[in-house]
Amino acid sequence: MLKKNRDILRQIGLQIFLLLVLASVLFPFLWIFSMALDPRNIDKPLELTVIPPGASMDSFRRVLFEPWQLLCKDPNKPETCMTFGKLLVNSLAVSLGVSVFAVVFGASAAYAFSRFQFIGRQAGMLGFIVLLMLPASATLAPLYVLLSQIRIGGEALRATLLGLAIAYAAGTLPFAIWNLKGYFDTVPKELEEAAVIDGASVTQTFTKIILPLSVPALAVTILFSFMTGWTEFIMAWSFLEDPARFTLAMALRSMVGQFSTPWSDFSAMSILMSVPIILLFFLLQRYLVSGLTVGGVKG
Amino acid sequence: MAQQTLSPISIVDPNLRKEVERKKLVKTSRTAWLYILPSGILMLIISFWPQIYQVGMSFTDYRITNLRFNLFRPETWEKYAPAFVAVDNYIKVITSNLAIENYDFLRLLIFNIVWTLSNIVFHVSLGVIIALALNSKNLIGRRVYRVLFVLPWAIPGYIAVQTWRNMYDPRFGAINLLFVKINEFLGTSFPTDTRWLEMAHDSGLLYYLPVAFFCVLLANIWLGWPFMMVVATGALQAIPSELYEAAEIDGASGWQKFWSVTVPMIRPAMVPAIMLGTIWTFNQFNVIYFISEGGPFGRTEILVTQAFKLIYEQRLYGVAAAFSIVVFFVLFTITMMNNRITRATEAYNA
Numbered sequence: 001m002l003k004k005n006r007d008i009l010r011q012i013g014l015q016i017f018l019l020l021v022l023a024s025v026l027f028p029f030l031w032i033f034s035m036a037l038d039p040r041n042i043d044k045p046l047e048l049t050v051i052p053p054g055a056s057m058d059s060f061r062r063v064l065f066e067p068w069q070l071l072c073k074d075p076n077k078p079e080t081c082m083t084f085g086k087l088l089v090n091s092l093a094v095s096l097g098v099s100v101f102a103v104v105f106g107a108s109a110a111y112a113f114s115r116f117q118f119i120g121r122q123a124g125m126l127g128f129i130v131l132l133m134l135p136a137s138a139t140l141a142p143l144y145v146l147l148s149q150i151r152i153g154g155e156a157l158r159a160t161l162l163g164l165a166i167a168y169a170a171g172t173l174p175f176a177i178w179n180l181k182g183y184f185d186t187v188p189k190e191l192e193e194a195a196v197i198d199g200a201s202v203t204q205t206f207t208k209i210i211l212p213l214s215v216p217a218l219a220v221t222i223l224f225s226f227m228t229g230w231t232e233f234i235m236a237w238s239f240l241e242d243p244a245r246f247t248l249a250m251a252l253r254s255m256v257g258q259f260s261t262p263w264s265d266f267s268a269m270s271i272l273m274s275v276p277i278i279l280l281f282f283l284l285q286r287y288l289v290s291g292l293t294v295g296g297v298k299g
Numbered sequence: 300m301a302q303q304t305l306s307p308i309s310i311v312d313p314n315l316r317k318e319v320e321r322k323k324l325v326k327t328s329r330t331a332w333l334y335i336l337p338s339g340i341l342m343l344i345i346s347f348w349p350q351i352y353q354v355g356m357s358f359t360d361y362r363i364t365n366l367r368f369n370l371f372r373p374e375t376w377e378k379y380a381p382a383f384v385a386v387d388n389y390i391k392v393i394t395s396n397l398a399i400e401n402y403d404f405l406r407l408l409i410f411n412i413v414w415t416l417s418n419i420v421f422h423v424s425l426g427v428i429i430a431l432a433l434n435s436k437n438l439i440g441r442r443v444y445r446v447l448f449v450l451p452w453a454i455p456g457y458i459a460v461q462t463w464r465n466m467y468d469p470r471f472g473a474i475n476l477l478f479v480k481i482n483e484f485l486g487t488s489f490p491t492d493t494r495w496l497e498m499a500h501d502s503g504l505l506y507y508l509p510v511a512f513f514c515v516l517l518a519n520i521w522l523g524w525p526f527m528m529v530v531a532t533g534a535l536q537a538i539p540s541e542l543y544e545a546a547e548i549d550g551a552s553g554w555q556k557f558w559s560v561t562v563p564m565i566r567p568a569m570v571p572a573i574m575l576g577t578i579w580t581f582n583q584f585n586v587i588y589f590i591s592e593g594g595p596f597g598r599t600e601i602l603v604t605q606a607f608k609l610i611y612e613q614r615l616y617g618v619a620a621a622f623s624i625v626v627f628f629v630l631f632t633i634t635m636m637n638n639r640i641t642r643a644t645e646a647y648n649a
Contacts, residue, residue, distance in 0.1 A: 112334035139349035170345030
């Protein structure tokens with residue numbers, strides 16, 4: 001009986017603690033939700049309420065269906081302006097591109113680092129960690145020049161979505177390789193040895209044994225690289241020229257003005273942009289715990 | 300020597316054996332590098348080349364007029380090539396001899412380290428404590444909590460920092476409005492128009508760590524602990540329950556179980572996560588740049604935001620390049636020290 005009472009007390013204590021944590025987690029979300037519903041499109045609600053007076057979904061309608069006046073080829077012609085749909089297509093193209101590059105190239109390199117003892121292995125591993133630490137702030141200018149030199153179909157690679165996806169992928173690869181290598185290390189070697197005895201080639205052991213057993217780490221790689229493509233805007237602003245190629249993240253950034261920001265629209269846009277990422281997180285959550293192998297990494 | 304022909308295993312001549320092993324190594328190396336080739340080329344071009352270029356830039360007086368300089372077009376060399384200034388930029392950066400307001404390299408460096416340490420302490424302790432709470436037996440609503448607690452990590456960083464920035468607003472920001480509510484409920488009279496990000500003190504600890512520091516710290520704690528919680532959860536779930544049962548039989552208290560079972564078991568997972576977190580926090584651009592903007596008077600500036608301002612506000616590309624290289628060496632030293640300390644304790648435990 002005493003034990004049961006103690007269990008109940010413990011449960012209550014834990015629930016109070018976790019509810020407090022939950023409140024602090026949700027507070028900024030409720031704030032942004034409240035701003036999105038505010039009909040006045042001003043700085044912020046004048047009171048702390050979830051549903052502001054005169055709440056409406058107007059901001060969502062504006063963001064979703066009205067042309068973006070700031071992102072037009074010709075500001076006088078609304079039909080040349082970007083719409084949410086077009087921005088979404090660009091964002092998806094870039095984000096999926098980054099994911100494919102990161103997961104395919106990353107898995108292949110991670111396999112080499114995990115399974116082979118070869119000349120230059122130590123140097124290669126060190127190279128990745130150094131790349132993780134090098135701040136990329138001053139590299140934008142040389143990268144701009146370099147990617148302008150590479151031309152595809154008479155156009156500078158720099159100004160295309162493909163170029164952007166490649167540049168992002170290079171940025172996500174060090175972490176992807178590091179994480180994937182850590183996961184591959186945990187796959188028992190005996191499985192491959194058995195396959196080799198059965199006559200499997202190196203490529204076959206990789207694609208038929210390692211990859212199917214590493215779904216969690218691959219999912220995490222896809223998730224993180226997708227997020228990079230989805231949210232980055234500094235490089236995108238510097239590289240892209242044609243508004244028809246602009247992304248959602250760039251559109252969101254363009255809303256924050258020097259003097260005034262239409263906060264309701266900004267909040268609505270933020271919510272619309274966060275929903276897919278949050279859904280991805282929820283879908284992949286069971287992989288998140290097992291697929292992040294920061295623990296399994298050894299030189 | 301007739302044995303030699305039997306099979307490779309029976310080779311006794313050491314030179315021959317070495318030769319065979321060397322050939323095998325070269326063959327494996329070739330296969331391995333073939334697998335690395337695609338990502339290797341990509342990173343060599345996109346990541347390494349600009350970094351090398353950056354090193355070159357750091358020894359020149361690279362300014363906005365030199366942007367037309369193009370290494371691939373010899374005709375631009377004569378007219379636009381930046382002047383070589385040797386290590387001048389490095390000296391200027393380290394001796395705080397730059398024509399920028401409130402620039403002091405040493406203070407910047409120390410602030411950056413304080414910022415990183417205070418964040419990591421909170422990220423790790425909160426992450427582990429909450430992971431432990433979520434891992435306790437018969438917890439009601441475990442799945443719901445787990446799902447909702449990753450929200451700060453899942454939301455795009457830029458959106459999170461803009462929201463926090465808005466919440467700290469002196470006029471009707473959420474934090475000030477929260478104090479209005481608290482005053483209403485408790486009858487207290489906390490100020491409700493605090494200028495969180497702009498308050499500056501002339502002396503004492505608040506001079507070096509202004510209120511804005513605690514604001515960005517709070518925002519980054521909010522952003523950072525879920526990652527540590529996820530890593531800790533993964534490690535906690537891998538601990539066999541027999542270990543706890545054995546400790547219980549030995550009469551260990553809850554606290555003793557935590558230090559002698561939990562901590563050693565989650566350590567291998569937490570150490571690399573902490574190293575990664577250190578690098579991320581040290582270079583946490585978004586939180587500082589968009590929330591406090593380095594203010595008041597540059598006292599919450601960290602190294603990367605300063606580097607960014609050197610480029611986009613001052614247009615001093617050469618100086619910024621030198622600055623970035625210095626930042627890299629600082630981070631490299633910290634990581635190596637981190638590595639040393641954790642390795643050393645590992646050996647001690649064993």
